[in-house]
Amino acid sequence: MLPIHELLNRLRWDSAFAQGDFVIGYYDRVEGKIIQVPLQRVHITPGDHFSCQVTDEDGYAHDVPLHRIKEVRKDGQLIWHREH
Template structure:
């Protein structure tokens, strides 16, 4: 995976080349500068940092993912997400009907910490 970083107007853009012919553009809002020397990372790396870095992981994290059936973003507390060991493509959670659902990482659109957006993908273009 390679990265290309650009900054403009307090928003950082990171272009991640996944090596599978896909390119993900990720925006990091200036709010990240509130944390000590945070390296610009793709969503999997950010979620892992929330999980494993005790200092960075303090606070209330919320993940916003795109629900294609509802045609809207759905926000869930990070603590409700289930990570399967060795799965590098998705996570699971239990929906309001008590069913396990799988959310691919590429459908994550935003990450909030203490009600501030700290990570965001650009909107889809029609």
């Protein structure tokens, strides 16, 4: 399986692959469920292989460790996942 930081880098740098509607699903420990976030609300710092910053629906940004990302969907289709 491709590491999540490599997939996120490919989305950033491969414009042909990055065409479509991407959604990142991460596990929220407080809510105890997978939270779906459009890729447009995910900020990835180049070179950071440990976390990303996610902006929630209310506009608040918080760090999400990359190991808590559990799935990535493209146009509604699951293209990457890790066991919960």
